[in-house]
Amino acid sequence: MFAQIEEYFRLEKMPHIWCPGCGHGIILGAMVRAIKELGYDQDKTVVVSGIGCSSRASGYLDFNTLHTTHGRALAFATGIKLARPELNIFVVMGDGDCTAIGGNHFIHAARRNIDLNAIIFNNNIYGMTGGQYSPTTPYDKKATTAPYGTIERSFDLVELAKASGATFVGRATAYHTKLLTQLIVQGAKNKGFSVIEAISQCPTSYGRRNKMGDPVEMIKWQKEHAVNVKAAKNMTEEQLAGKFKIGVLHQSEAPEYTAMYDEIIARAQQKVKK
Amino acid sequence: MSNALSQLGPSEIKVNRRWCKACGICIALCPKNVLEADEKGKAVVVAPENCTRCGICETHCPDFAISVEVNRSND
Amino acid sequence: MTEVREFGRLMQGNEACAEGALAAGARFFAGYPITPSTEIAEILAEKLPQVGGKFIQMEDEIGGMAAVIGASLAGLKSLTATSGPGFSLKQENIGFAAMAEIPCVIVNVQRGGPSTGVPTAPAQGDVMQARWGTHGDHPVIALAPVSVKETYELTIKAFNFAEKFRVPVILLLDEIIGHMRERVQLPSPSEIEVIDRKKPTVGPDKYYPYQDDGTGVPPMANFGDGYRYHVTGLVHDETGFPSNKPEMVKKVLDRLHNKLAKHAHEIIMVEESNLEDAEIMIFAYGSVARSANRAIRNLREQGVKVGLFRPKTIWPFPGEQLRKHLDNVKTIVVPELNMGQLVGEVERAAAGTVSVIPLNRYDGELITPAEIVAKVREVL
Numbered sequence: 001m002f003a004q005i006e007e008y009f010r011l012e013k014m015p016h017i018w019c020p021g022c023g024h025g026i027i028l029g030a031m032v033r034a035i036k037e038l039g040y041d042q043d044k045t046v047v048v049s050g051i052g053c054s055s056r057a058s059g060y061l062d063f064n065t066l067h068t069t070h071g072r073a074l075a076f077a078t079g080i081k082l083a084r085p086e087l088n089i090f091v092v093m094g095d096g097d098c099t100a101i102g103g104n105h106f107i108h109a110a111r112r113n114i115d116l117n118a119i120i121f122n123n124n125i126y127g128m129t130g131g132q133y134s135p136t137t138p139y140d141k142k143a144t145t146a147p148y149g150t151i152e153r154s155f156d157l158v159e160l161a162k163a164s165g166a167t168f169v170g171r172a173t174a175y176h177t178k179l180l181t182q183l184i185v186q187g188a189k190n191k192g193f194s195v196i197e198a199i200s201q202c203p204t205s206y207g208r209r210n211k212m213g214d215p216v217e218m219i220k221w222q223k224e225h226a227v228n229v230k231a232a233k234n235m236t237e238e239q240l241a242g243k244f245k246i247g248v249l250h251q252s253e254a255p256e257y258t259a260m261y262d263e264i265i266a267r268a269q270q271k272v273k274k
Numbered sequence: 275m276s277n278a279l280s281q282l283g284p285s286e287i288k289v290n291r292r293w294c295k296a297c298g299i300c301i302a303l304c305p306k307n308v309l310e311a312d313e314k315g316k317a318v319v320v321a322p323e324n325c326t327r328c329g330i331c332e333t334h335c336p337d338f339a340i341s342v343e344v345n346r347s348n349d
Numbered sequence: 350m351t352e353v354r355e356f357g358r359l360m361q362g363n364e365a366c367a368e369g370a371l372a373a374g375a376r377f378f379a380g381y382p383i384t385p386s387t388e389i390a391e392i393l394a395e396k397l398p399q400v401g402g403k404f405i406q407m408e409d410e411i412g413g414m415a416a417v418i419g420a421s422l423a424g425l426k427s428l429t430a431t432s433g434p435g436f437s438l439k440q441e442n443i444g445f446a447a448m449a450e451i452p453c454v455i456v457n458v459q460r461g462g463p464s465t466g467v468p469t470a471p472a473q474g475d476v477m478q479a480r481w482g483t484h485g486d487h488p489v490i491a492l493a494p495v496s497v498k499e500t501y502e503l504t505i506k507a508f509n510f511a512e513k514f515r516v517p518v519i520l521l522l523d524e525i526i527g528h529m530r531e532r533v534q535l536p537s538p539s540e541i542e543v544i545d546r547k548k549p550t551v552g553p554d555k556y557y558p559y560q561d562d563g564t565g566v567p568p569m570a571n572f573g574d575g576y577r578y579h580v581t582g583l584v585h586d587e588t589g590f591p592s593n594k595p596e597m598v599k600k601v602l603d604r605l606h607n608k609l610a611k612h613a614h615e616i617i618m619v620e621e622s623n624l625e626d627a628e629i630m631i632f633a634y635g636s637v638a639r640s641a642n643r644a645i646r647n648l649r650e651q652g653v654k655v656g657l658f659r660p661k662t663i664w665p666f667p668g669e670q671l672r673k674h675l676d677n678v679k680t681i682v683v684p685e686l687n688m689g690q691l692v693g694e695v696e697r698a699a700a701g702t703v704s705v706i707p708l709n710r711y712d713g714e715l716i717t718p719a720e721i722v723a724k725v726r727e728v729l
Contacts, residue, residue: 002332002338002340002341003341005341009338010579013590014293014338015292015293015295015337015338015339016337018336019295020295020296020297020336020677021295021297021298021299021336022336023336024331024336024394025335025336025337025338026334026335026336028337029333029338030333033333042577043573043574043575043577044573046572046573048419058579058590059581059590062577063577064572064573064577064578065577065578065579065580066419066422066572066579066580066581067579067580067581067582067583068415068445068582069415069441069442069445069582072411072412072415072442075407075408075412075415075416075419076418076419077415077419078379078407078412078415078416078419079377079379079405079406079415079416079417079418079419079420079421079422079423080419080420080422080423080572081419082377082403082405083377083403083419083420083424083425083427084423084424084572085572086573086634087423087573088571104408104412105406105408105412105415108407108408109414162368174334174336175334177333177334178333198536203297211728214297214298215297215298215336216297216298216299216301216302216303219299219303219334220302220419223337234559255390261403261405262399264398265401265403267398268395268398268399269398269399269401269570271399272399
């Protein structure tokens with residue numbers, strides 16, 4: 001079945017650089033399967049990434065790929081999308097890339113509801129630079145820059161995206177690959193800003209430092225701690241304690257940015273004709 | 275389920291040993307214990323006949339190193 | 350752009366910049382409000398959609414610069430406009446544009462610095478930043494107009510250089526050039542040379558996005574045109590993929606710099622007047638050159654052999670062009686609206702053969718002709 005998505009890869013660039021058991025390859029697979037299901041024309045598909053482990057994904061994919069500066073992928077992608085709205089754009093970011101240095105661009109891209117698919121590979125750590133804590137590292141967890149445990153509360157990316165105006169927000173994990181693919185497909189079909197948070201595992205930095213075991217145990221941890229939003233409806237507070245919801249977590253309607261701008265062009269050209 | 279399998283013919287599970295980084299995820303998640311780790315921890319197919327082609331190994335492999343090719347005898 | 354030829358038009362500098370961009374074929378602006386450049390954004394917000402172009406006000410200048418690069422990669426000639434504080438924020442992405450060779454124009458309407466400084470005052474304090482603002486050895490072109498009309502012309506030049514050499518081009522105005530109004534006679538569109546980026550002549554399967562075709566400037570395919578390729582800020586080989594092999598890194602950086610070195614004569618534009626018999630040269634650029642012109646007229650009337658060397662191109666620095674005058678010129682006076690920045694480059698170019706006298710004003714006021722006359726008299 002890899003043969004079915006092989007055409008989307010730059011095979012000469014593989015194997016990839018991610019560590020053994022890192023969840024990023026699993027999430028990338030789910031994303032490519034979604035693109036396959038969507039049937040997008042590779043020439044009209046763009047993958048923009050920031051800086052960090054997950055952002056190396058753009059190099060492995062046979063699309064128009066742009067590996068930008070740390071935190072700025074969404075701003076670069078905004079320029080591409082506004083310039084050529086017909087392009088399908090996936091923006092691959094890590095948790096730090098997207099919500100620390102990139103936080104300002106994240107909330108504004110959501111507020112604008114520009115048709116971009118933000119896929120956040122959330123492994124709760126800065127992996128590329130060796131394991132520093134990020135805005136999604138849970139409270140009191142260890143990282144190279146939090147040797148005594150983090151003292152900061154972490155973002156809930158879903159709530160952040162929802163509050164900023166994203167019109168489709170979903171969460172899945174490296175374990176729930178089928179759901180992840182479905183969410184990416186649904187997000188891509190949403191004509192507006194779509195955010196998919198993909199919980200990933202970083203055995204090398206986060207897992208080792210926080211004694212979460214090997215990749216198998218980390219991916220099983222995802223299975224045991226994720227609760228589908230539908231199931232969660234009839235679960236008590238206690239049952240939900242320590243768990244996180246997955247599935248489609250927010251959907252709303254709002255005009256899409258580039259569509260609105262096309263109306264501005266029509267109006268402006270009307271005015272000039274008079 | 276089982277007669278459907280026979281019609282499809284034997285599945286062929288391929289492991290790309292160059293890409294496999296021996297994380298053990300496929301071995302652990304395979305519901306039918308089709309796979310085992312060799313001395314390097316890399317996945318080896320030990321019981322192909324048990325394979326139900328669920329694809330969990332392939333979709334959960336971080337390295338794109340395992341795939342389940344279905345030889346459709348009647349295609 | 351309305352065709353008004355006989356009487357010309359009363360136009361503001363920032364407006365001329367916006368009109369020049371449109372005339373050059375710019376169809377994308379991303380920026381952020383900042384005095385004294387905001388008029389450029391306001392005019393383009395109105396005019397770009399009229400010609401099917403796109404305008405977006407981003408959440409900060411970093412995002413503005415990023416969106417400009419994205420739009421250019423998608424095929425639209427793109428610009429941003431800012432002033433000191435925003436120019437500082439844009440530096441990292443300007444470096445990205447230099448490394449990934451993405452054509453774009455960055456207008457910096459300079460104001461009093463540092464920091465919030467004197468927002469409504471003219472200054473030339475960002476000149477070295479225009480060269481070295483972003484980290485690492487990187488190619489950059491910087492132009493500085495002296496009038497509203499020349500702002501129009503150099504904006505077009507900026508786009509042509511950006512497209513031709515696939516490099517970020519910085520247009521250095523200051524608050525005076527940006528805000529003053531002059532009657533200008535604009536050329537009709539047919540008279541304007543517009544250069545577009547060189548397109549690939551081979552098919553996607555043979556296309557190497559960063560392969561030197563002999564000119565040093567690789568042909569550029571736009572995202573979405575069927576040439577799927579990779580763009581990154583990491584040093585990359587001709588395939589566009591990262592490479593950190595020492596010989597490759599050196600080869601790429603040499604090519605990036607040779608793009609400009611090889612075409613220096615075309616890129617470096619200088620106005621030289623009254624220099625044939627001059628013993629004293631006034632090296633002035635931007636709004637200060639206006640005062641220098643008046644000072645030279647006064648001094649010439651009093652028999653002083655003084656002339657003007659005005660770089661329109663600040664970077665690459667016109668050292669060679671300057672040295673040509675050092676047979677007859679004995680003293681160079683360098684008036685600048687800063688504490689002395691480009692004067693260092695003049696000294697380097699003169700290499701001790703003539704005396705180089707700075708004249709600095711950094712209090713937010715323009716250097717007056719009288720001050721230049723007085724300084725010249727001092728050094729006679």
